[in-house]
Each structure stands twice: as C-alpha cells, then as structure tokens.
Amino acid sequence: MKGSDVTVSSVSKSFGDFRALKDINLEIRKGEFFSLLGPSGCGKTTLLRVIAGFEDADSGSVSIDEVDVSGLPPDKRHCNTVFQSYALFPHLTVYENVAFSLRIKKMPNRLIKELVTRHLAMVQLEEHADKKPSQLSGGQKQRVAIARALINEPSVLLLDEPLSALDAKLRQHMLMELDAIHDKVGITFIYVTHDQQEALSVSDRIAVMNAGVVLQVGSPQQIYENPASEFVARFIGETNILQGKILTREGSLNTIDADGFGAILIDDETKVVVGDDVVATIRPEKIRISNDRPSGAELNVLHGIVEEPVYSGFQTKYIVRTDTGAKVIIFRQHANWSEGIPDIEWKDEVFLSFSARDMVIVGKSA
Amino acid sequence: MKRNYGPRYSAPQTLWLTLFFAAPLVIIITYSFMKKGLYGGVEHEFSLDAWKSMANPTLLSVFLKTLWVSIVATGITILIAMPCGYSIARSHNQTIRLFLVIVPFWTNFLVRLYAWIAILGNEGFLNQMLRWLGFRESGFQFLYNQGAVILVLVYMYLPYAILPLYSTIDKFDFSLLEAARDLGASKMQSYIKVLLPNIKGGIVTAILFTFIPIFGAYAVPLLIGGKDSYMLGNIIADQITKTRNWPLASAISMAVTLLTAVAVYFFLLKKPKPQHVELDSEVLSGNDALSGEVH
Numbered sequence: 001m002k003g004s005d006v007t008v009s010s011v012s013k014s015f016g017d018f019r020a021l022k023d024i025n026l027e028i029r030k031g032e033f034f035s036l037l038g039p040s041g042c043g044k045t046t047l048l049r050v051i052a053g054f055e056d057a058d059s060g061s062v063s064i065d066e067v068d069v070s071g072l073p074p075d076k077r078h079c080n081t082v083f084q085s086y087a088l089f090p091h092l093t094v095y096e097n098v099a100f101s102l103r104i105k106k107m108p109n110r111l112i113k114e115l116v117t118r119h120l121a122m123v124q125l126e127e128h129a130d131k132k133p134s135q136l137s138g139g140q141k142q143r144v145a146i147a148r149a150l151i152n153e154p155s156v157l158l159l160d161e162p163l164s165a166l167d168a169k170l171r172q173h174m175l176m177e178l179d180a181i182h183d184k185v186g187i188t189f190i191y192v193t194h195d196q197q198e199a200l201s202v203s204d205r206i207a208v209m210n211a212g213v214v215l216q217v218g219s220p221q222q223i224y225e226n227p228a229s230e231f232v233a234r235f236i237g238e239t240n241i242l243q244g245k246i247l248t249r250e251g252s253l254n255t256i257d258a259d260g261f262g263a264i265l266i267d268d269e270t271k272v273v274v275g276d277d278v279v280a281t282i283r284p285e286k287i288r289i290s291n292d293r294p295s296g297a298e299l300n301v302l303h304g305i306v307e308e309p310v311y312s313g314f315q316t317k318y319i320v321r322t323d324t325g326a327k328v329i330i331f332r333q334h335a336n337w338s339e340g341i342p343d344i345e346w347k348d349e350v351f352l353s354f355s356a357r358d359m360v361i362v363g364k365s366a
Numbered sequence: 367m368k369r370n371y372g373p374r375y376s377a378p379q380t381l382w383l384t385l386f387f388a389a390p391l392v393i394i395i396t397y398s399f400m401k402k403g404l405y406g407g408v409e410h411e412f413s414l415d416a417w418k419s420m421a422n423p424t425l426l427s428v429f430l431k432t433l434w435v436s437i438v439a440t441g442i443t444i445l446i447a448m449p450c451g452y453s454i455a456r457s458h459n460q461t462i463r464l465f466l467v468i469v470p471f472w473t474n475f476l477v478r479l480y481a482w483i484a485i486l487g488n489e490g491f492l493n494q495m496l497r498w499l500g501f502r503e504s505g506f507q508f509l510y511n512q513g514a515v516i517l518v519l520v521y522m523y524l525p526y527a528i529l530p531l532y533s534t535i536d537k538f539d540f541s542l543l544e545a546a547r548d549l550g551a552s553k554m555q556s557y558i559k560v561l562l563p564n565i566k567g568g569i570v571t572a573i574l575f576t577f578i579p580i581f582g583a584y585a586v587p588l589l590i591g592g593k594d595s596y597m598l599g600n601i602i603a604d605q606i607t608k609t610r611n612w613p614l615a616s617a618i619s620m621a622v623t624l625l626t627a628v629a630v631y632f633f634l635l636k637k638p639k640p641q642h643v644e645l646d647s648e649v650l651s652g653n654d655a656l657s658g659e660v661h
Contacts, residue, residue, distance in 0.1 A: 054544055074547040087545035091563040100559075101549035152549060 003031040003187035004065040004078070004155035006051060011060035013046055020046040022212040024060070028190060028205075033182050035191045035199040038209035039235070044192045045084075045160055047209070051190065052158050053077050064156060079156035080149035084164060086141045088133040094120070094144050095129040101152040119147040122181070139170050146181065156188045163198065175202055196236045200224065208232050224283075226360060233281040233362050240287075240328055242280045242359075246272050253298070253356065256280065260326030264300050265356035272361065279363045285331040286358040289318055289344060290351050298356040302328065306348045318344065320352060328352060398616035406610035416613035420621065425601065432581060432597040435512065439519040440577040443527045446520065447572055451531030455538070464532070467525050475522070479589055482518050483509065486590075510592035518590045519580050526579070527572040534568025535561075570633060578626055598622055 006028040013021040020043045028034045036044040049055040051062055053074035061070040069077050080101075088097050096103075098119055102112045120126050123143035133141055142162060149157055162178070163171045179202045182189050193199050199206050200220040207217045208231075216228040227233035230241060244258035254266045256278060266280055288294065294301060304322035318330040330352060332344075344350055373380075398416050401409035454463045470478060485491045486508035493505040508514055538561065546556035562569070584599030591597075598618065605615035 052548060054547075073553075074544070075550045075552060081545070081548045083541055083545060085539070085541055087539070087541045089542060089545070089560055089564075091560075091566075100546070100551075104550045104555060104559075148549065 002155070002185070005030045006156055006188060006190065007063045007066070008047070008051070009061050009063070011047070011050055011057045011062065013043075013050060013055060013057050020212050021050070021057070024212075024214055026207060026214065026217065028188060031186050031188055033179070033189045033191065033202055033204045035193060035203040035206045036209060037193055037196060037199040037206050037235075040194055042209040043212040044194075044209050048081075048158050048160055048190060048192045051156075052079060052081050078154055079158055080152050080154040081158040081160060082142075082145045082149050082162045084161045086133075086145040086165075088141055088144055088148070090133055093130050093132055094125060094136070097133065097144055098148045098151055100148065115151055119151045122150075122184070123147045138166050139174060142166065142174055143177075146178070150181070150185060154187065156190060157185075159189060159191045161192055161194070163193075163195075171198075178202065200236070208235065210235070227281065227362050230279045230281070230362050233360075238284055238329055238331075239281045240284065242282070242326075244278060244280070246274050246276045246278060249274055254361075258326075260324055261302065261322065262324050264359065265298055266359040266361060267298060267356040268359065268361045270361040272364070276364055278361050280359050280361045282354055282359050284317070284329040285333070287328065287330045287352050287354045289320070289330045289332055290353070291344065291348070293351050294353040296353075296355075300354050300356065300359075302326075302352040304328070304350060304352065306344060306346055306350055309344065309346055316344075318350075320350060322352070394616045394619055398613055398620050400613050402611045402613050406606075406612060408612050413613070416611070416617040419614055420617055425618070428596055428598060428601055432599075435516060435519070435587075435595075435597065436577055436581045436583075439516045439523070439580050440573055442516065443520050443524055443576045444531075444569065444572055447524060447527035447531050448569075450524075450528045451535050451568070454528070454532045455535040456540070460536075464529075467528050467532075470525065476585065478522070479518065479585060482514075482521070482590060486514060509590060510595075512591065512595055515583075515587050515591040515595045518586050519583060522586065523576040523580060526575040530571035530575060531565070531568045534565045534571075538564055574630060574633065578630070581626060582622065 006026070008024050008026040008028075011021055011024045012019070022043075024043075024047060036047060038044045046055060050057050053069070053072055053076075057070060061068050063069060064078060074081075089100065092100070095116055099112050099116045102115060107115075116129075117126070120129055123146055125140060125143055125147065128136065128140060133144065136144065142165075145162070159178075163174050166174060175198055178189075178191075182202075191199070191203065200223075203220055205217060205219055206223050208215045208223060210231055216223060216232050218226075218228075223232065224236055227236060227239075233239050234241065242256070242258040242261055242264060244256040244261070244264070247255045247257050247263065249255075249272065252267055252269050254268065254272065256264050256266060258264045258280070264280070268280075270278075272278055293303075302320075302322045302324070304320040306318055307321045307327070308319040310317040310319075313334075315331050315333050318332065320328045320330060322328060397408050399412055399414070401411045401413040401415065403409050450467075454460055454467070457463055473481075483490070487493070488505050488507065488509070490508070492508060497503065497505065542560050542564065543556045546560045547553070551559060582599050583597055584603060587595045587597045588600055588603075602615045602618050605611045605618065
C-alpha cells in the first residue's frame with residue numbers, strides 16, 4: 001500500500017466562542033478511503049483544514065506517517081487538497097493549472113510535459129489542455145482539480161465536498177470515477193461529505209461527526225447496521241426510532257415496553273439492565289409488510305393501517321399507523337412482483353413483522 | 367415604429383462636452399500651429415515654429431525628469447496601495463476603512479498642499495518635533511526638493527490607486543491562495559503567481575489613475591519643489607504666463623496629451639480580454655459518459 005497513515009490526536013479548535021472541534025481522535029490507515037460524514041457545521045471541513053494545514057489546532061496534534069506535522073504550513077505537508085469550489089487558477093490554462101506544483105518545484109520542462117500529459121490522460125482531459133477553466137463544465141473542472149492535486153504525488157489526498165457543486169447524475173458518475181482513481185493511485189483519501197449515500201458507497205471507513213465530535217468510526221456496514229447512537233441512526237438512511245423501558249432480559253434477548261409500540265423483542269448484546277430507558281431502532285427495509293398474519297420465533301408483529309404509500313419505482317415506502325398509535329416506515333422492494341403478492345394500498349389493514357435480531361439498541365435515554 | 371430618443375436625451379451632454387472639452391482641444395491644436403503674439407496670444411498665421419522649438423535640450427531634460435518623477439511616484443503609490451487594498455478587502459470593517467481613504471477628498475487639493483508645507487517647512491510641525499526630541503537646532507530642509515515632490519504626489523494620488531485595487535482584490539477568490547499554498551507555493555510565491563495575475567486589471571487601472579495626473583502635475587512641483595523640480599506642467603504654465611509663448615505651450619500640451627493617449631492605448635491593448643465561454647450542460651450518455659461529453 002502506498003500512501004500514509006494519518007493520526008489525529010485530541011485535536012480541538014474554536015472560532016471565538018464556537019467550538020468547532022472537541023477533542024478529536026482518529027486513526028486513518030494507509031491507502032484507506034476514509035470519509036468524514038456529518039451535517040453542515042459539524043466540524044468536518046475544519047478537521048480537514050487542520051489536517052491540510054490551513055488551520056492550526058488550538059490543542060492536539062496531527063501526524064502523517066508518525067511524523068508530527070502540526071505547525072507546518074500547507075506547502076510543507078505531503079498532502080494535497082481538492083477544494084469544494086475547485087479553486088482552479090482562472091488565469092492559467094488546464095495544462096498550467098495541473099503543472100503548477102511542478103513549476104514551483106522548478107522541474108525541467110520535459111519532465112513536466114510528461115507528467116502533466118499522463119495526469120490529464122488519467123482524468124481524460126487531454127484535448128482540453130489549452131482551455132481556460134472558465135471554458136470547462138463543472139465535471140471537467142472537478143477532474144482538473146483532481147489531476148492538479150495528484151500530480152504532486154501526495155501520500156494523502158484531501159477532498160472537501162468535491163461533488164457538491166455537480167448535479168445528481170454527474171455526482172454519481174464522478175463518485176465512481178473517484179473510487180477508480182483511488183484504486184489506481186492507492187494513496188490515502190480523506191473525503192469530507194454531508195451526503196451519507198456518497199460516504200456509504202465508496203468509503204472503506206466512515207467517521208460520523210456532529211457538533212465537533214466524532215460519534216462513530218466504522219465500515220459503512222457497521223455504521224448502517226449498528227449505529228452507535230440515535231443521531232447516527234437517524235443521519236444515515238431512514239429509520240424507525242423506538243423509545244422504551246427494558247422489561248425483561250435473558251441472555252441478549254430483551255423485551256422492552258416501547259412508547260406507541262407495546263412489548264417489543266430485541267436481540268442485542270448491549271449491556272442493559274431491567275428498568276433502563278433505551279432507544280432502539282429498526283431499519284424500514286427490515287420490516288415485512290403483509291396482508292396475512294406472519295408467524296415465527298422472536299418475531300415482532302404489529303397490526304395497523306397504511307396511511308401513505310409512496311411509490312418510487314424500485315420500491316414503495318409505506319407509512320403505517322399501528323393500532324397502538326406508532327408511525328412506522330416500511331420499504332418494500334419490488335424485486336418479486338412475479339410471486340404474485342397482492343398489492344398493498346392506501347387504507348389497507350396490514351401486518352408488520354420484524355425479527356428481534358434486526359432491532360438495535362442505540363443508546364440509553366436520559 | 368419605435369423612435370430612438372437616444373440622441374435627443376444625450377444632447378445636453380454632447381453640447382457640454384463639445385463646448386468645454388472638444389472645442390478647447392481644437393483651439394489648443396490650432397494655436398500650436400500659429401505664430402506667437404508679441405505680448406502673448408497668437409498671430410493668426412500658420413507656422414511650425416512652436417513644434418520646431420520643442421526640440422530643445424532644456425525641454426527634453428524636463429520631459430525626462432517629469433517621466434522619471436512620474437514613474438517613481440506611481441511605482442511607490444502602487445506599492446503602498448497594493449497592501450492597503452488587500453487589507454481593506456480582507457478586513458471586516460471595509461466601510462470604515464474605505465471612508466478613511468475617501469475623507470481627504472473633502473478638503474481642497476490646495477489646502478492639503480499647504481498643510482504639507484506646514485508639516486515639512488523649516489518651522490513646520492516635523493522640524494519642531496525633531497527639535498523637541500533633541501535633533502539639531504537649525505532644523506532640516508525637507509521642502510523644495512525632488513523627494514518632497516514625490517512624497518506629496520504619492521500622498522495626493524494614493525486614494526486613486528487604492529480604490530481600483532481594493533475593488534479588484536475584493537472580487538478575488540482567496541481560496542486560490544490556499545490552493546497555491548497547498549500545491550507547494552510559499553506565501554510570497556502564492557501572491558506573485560496567483561494574486562498578481564488575477565488582479566492585473568486593477569493594477570492597470572491604478573497605474574493609469576495615478577500616472578496620468580502625476581505626469582501633468584503643476585501645483586505640487588510649484589509649491590513643494592525647488593528650482594530643479596520643474597515638471598512639464600510648470601513649463602507649460604510659464605510659457606503662457608511668463609514667456610508669453612502660447613503656441614509653444616499649446617504644442618507641449620498637445621505632445622503630452624498625444625503621448626499619454628498612445629501609451630494608454632498600448633497599455634490597455636496588452637490586457638487580455640476575459641474569456642467567457644460557459645458550457646451550461648454536461649451531457650451524459652449512458653455508461654460511456656466521459657467520451658460522450660459534447661463540447
């Protein structure tokens with residue numbers, strides 16, 4: 001693996017009274033596609049700027065390959081940044097933009113030409129070498145920015161919401177391209193985004209941040225399937241949140257009395273004792289919706305009425321009001337129309353069923 | 367049919383400019399081709415004497431000196447105005463700072479000139495201060511030399527340089543400087559390689575706004591300068607009031623005007639035109655999106 005590992009140790013940063021980062025600790029591994037994910041204002045961009053050297057942390061340190069780089073200016077760090085606004089130099093051509101860092105290094109022209117040509121080819125912009133940035137489309141500007149950052153052969157590439165200025169379809173496409181570039185160059189990518197879909201689809205690991213704190217670090221699967229807190233569960237994808245009190249606990253099998261749901265079985269290792277107030281979650285796609293009452297071991301079954309079916313092609317989202325008064329979201333994939341399952345419509349009476357093992361306790365409520 | 371009222375509405379302005387700008391200019395041009403009158407004024411008779419007599423060494427040396435003073439004063443003005451404009455553009459209280467730049471305009475040019483005499487004079491504020499601090503009793507000769515002329519010229523035309531520089535720097539995308547630093551440039555390199563080329567328009571304007579009036583300076587060298595500080599403006603005035611050679615004064619004025627006009631023309635010509643070819647849509651065609659982008 002090329003690239004470097006990046007260690008962020010107890011980094012804090014304030015702007016006036018606003019505490020942007022509160023004691024952040026992260027271990028980013030060599031060659032990893034690591035995402036910093038969170039809502040705007042959560043501190044993810046500030047953290048990236050601290051790693052890049054644009055901001056000095058008030059306390060704590062950043063090391064790249066075990067070397068403490070805190071206090072070093074950006075030009076002395078072996079990482080490069082792809083900026084949110086691209087920050088291409090408007091007075092230079094595409095070629096000269098990409099060649100910028102090589103010219104600073106006073107590399108001989110012949111070598112510059114060879115490197116720039118290779119990097120423009122990598123992002124498929126050879127024909128646009130002589131254009132000015134103002135003549136390029138958004139996606140092309142994006143690729144110039146990537147080539148410009150990579151030509152310096154950094155060991156870490158920092159990407160600050162690089163796709164936010166593109167339209168949805170192009171964004172998907174550029175994301176896959178970024179992933180392919182990451183596979184090709186093999187260096188560490190640190191990717192800042194507020195879009196959980198983006199983060200889930202390309203990251204090796206994700207750090208979910210909110211209000212200047214890292215809430216959870218893990219693989220996309222861990223973050224999605226096993227959110228560490230209610231915030232993470234709510235922020236990543238859609239989910240149903242249940243609040244209740246532990247009634248019984250045998251091994252890992254708990255029964256809780258959830259507000260609006262009644263008694264619900266949860267199979268979860270989280271250490272809780274009878275009487276604890278907990279927050280639990282169940283993902284909408286893990287709930288089965290049917291006209292007939294299903295049966296099975298450790299199965300939670302609810303009965304209710306469809307309040308709102310939302311059809312979106314590949315799936316339908318149902319909002320069901322249970323007899324007990326809870327509002328539940330269910331996703332039903334349309335992969336199995338051929339099985340002849342009757343359509344479920346507005347105001348139908350339905351049964352909802354989900355396994356105790358799909359329930360996750362995400363925290364204790366105060 | 368729609369009638370074009372443009373000419374009718376712009377008539378007062380056209381009249382005004384014709385009367386007070388074009389007509390005097392034509393008069394000066396014609397005067398320069400006439401014989402000089404005995405006690406000033408002109409004889410209405412064609413003559414190239416004025417233009418011929420311009421080729422004299424005194425005039426040439428004054429011309430070169432004027433050019434030199436103008437270049438030095440403009441250079442110093444720009445060097446001071448650049449960081450000023452930059453700091454105003456980056457500050458949080460732009461309005462107050464801009465206000466402070468404009469405040470001197472409220473006082474008449476001549477009054478401010480006399481203020482400088484009061485500061486720099488032998489019994490002036492500066493010398494009194496120095497005396498009080500224990501420097502030599504006889505004081506220093508600050509006034510009536512080339513240095514004083516340049517100092518006051520810089521002071522007078524500094525706002526004209528700060529304002530255009532501020533307005534271009536204000537529009538500059540400062541994340542470009544971060545990008546330059548990120549790509550290995552030092553702070554100085556990022557300013558020279560990225561900031562300067564992108565504010566070139568502002569620099570050109572600032573140079574024009576200071577160089578042209580300084581080149582035609584009259585009052586500053588007259589009141590602040592010594593015998594050796596004579597500039598073209600003073601020569602022209604002398605030709606009118608003392609030597610009473612109106613055709614020569616007219617010819618020098620015309621020569622200066624022409625020279626500046628030609629210089630400005632070439633200066634502006636060198637400025638690259640901004641390119642604005644916006645591509646609004648990016649066409650994605652299936653999986654083969656990259657090669658499918660149409661331009």
